[in-house]
Amino acid sequence: MPELPEVESLRRSLVPHVVGQTIQSVEVHKPKLVSSKGTSRRPSSSKKKKFERGLTQETIKQIDRKAKNLIIHFESGKVLLIHLKMTGQLVYQEDGERLALGGHPIEVSEHELPNKHSHIIFELERGTLFYNDVRMFGYLLLYDSWDDLAAEQHFDNLGVDPLAEEFTLEHFRNGLKDRKAKLKTVLMNQEVVTGLGNIYADEACFAAGVRPDRACNSLSDEELAKLHAEIQRIIQTAVEQGGSSVANYIMADGSRGTYAREHKVYGRGGKECLVCGNQLAKTTMNNRTTVLCLHCQQ
Numbered sequence: 001m002p003e004l005p006e007v008e009s010l011r012r013s014l015v016p017h018v019v020g021q022t023i024q025s026v027e028v029h030k031p032k033l034v035s036s037k038g039t040s041r042r043p044s045s046s047k048k049k050k051f052e053r054g055l056t057q058e059t060i061k062q063i064d065r066k067a068k069n070l071i072i073h074f075e076s077g078k079v080l081l082i083h084l085k086m087t088g089q090l091v092y093q094e095d096g097e098r099l100a101l102g103g104h105p106i107e108v109s110e111h112e113l114p115n116k117h118s119h120i121i122f123e124l125e126r127g128t129l130f131y132n133d134v135r136m137f138g139y140l141l142l143y144d145s146w147d148d149l150a151a152e153q154h155f156d157n158l159g160v161d162p163l164a165e166e167f168t169l170e171h172f173r174n175g176l177k178d179r180k181a182k183l184k185t186v187l188m189n190q191e192v193v194t195g196l197g198n199i200y201a202d203e204a205c206f207a208a209g210v211r212p213d214r215a216c217n218s219l220s221d222e223e224l225a226k227l228h229a230e231i232q233r234i235i236q237t238a239v240e241q242g243g244s245s246v247a248n249y250i251m252a253d254g255s256r257g258t259y260a261r262e263h264k265v266y267g268r269g270g271k272e273c274l275v276c277g278n279q280l281a282k283t284t285m286n287n288r289t290t291v292l293c294l295h296c297q298q
Helices: 004-018 045-055 146-151 169-176 183-188 198-208 221-240
Strands: 023-028 060-066 069-074 079-083 088-094 097-103 118-124 128-133 139-143 281-285 288-292
Touching (some): 004 060, 004 221
C-alpha cells in the first residue's frame, strides 16, 4: 500500500492535468467499488447510478489529501474520496497519450486502455481518467458535501499530518508520553501522526536512534524531539523525491520514486548497517516485518 509520500506525490502530479476540467460522463463496471469501504462489500446498483449521474457535468475544483486518501473537490461542493488500497491505479490519458499514471503498476495498462482492470472510467473534456484495480480493495465514494463526508467519521481517529503546521513537538510528545504500547505500533495506528506505514516508521526510528519495540512512555524528551524532527525530515524528503519505488509504486507521471535509495533499514534485514557495519536484525511487529540495528538503536 502506498504511504503518505507516494499519495502526496500522486496528488501533486495529477493536479495540472485534471483540475479545472468538467466530467462529461462516468462508467462504473464494478459497483462494489463505489458502494462502501468495508472489506466485505455488496455491490449496490442504486449507488452505482447515483455515482455516475452525480459526477456527470461536475467540474474538478481541487485535489487534496488526508492521510493516504485522495479527496477531489468539485465546484458544486460535492466531494469524491479515493483510496487506492493495495492495487488501485489512476491513469489519465489524452489523445492516446498517457499523461498521468500513478499507483500500483498494471502491465496491461501500459499499452491498453481500457482493459479488464479498468473498473471506473471518467470521460473529461480533454481526456479520460481511468480507475484500474487488480484486486479491487480500493474504493471511490461520492458525497454531496464535505459535511456529509465528515458525518461518516472517516477521519475522526486520525492524528495530525506530519507535513502540517499542527504537527508540533508538543502535539507529538503529548500523544506518546503516556502510552505503554510499542512505539512502532503507535506510529502506524494513525492516531497521533497520519500516513506513516511500515517503510517510514522503520526509517524514522532508525534515524532517531530508538528501537521500534520500545514502550512509548519509555522515551525521553530528547528522544521524542529527535524522532519528531526525523519524521518531518524523512517525510518531506520522500515527497520531494517522489516516494519510494518499493512494491513497484509509480507516480502520476509514470516515473518511480527515488527515496528507496535513501533507505537505511527498510527491506535490508540481515544486511550490514550502513552506519556501524553490524548485521541488521529482522523481526515481526503487528504482522509486519520490522528491521532495526541493535547497536545504533537503543
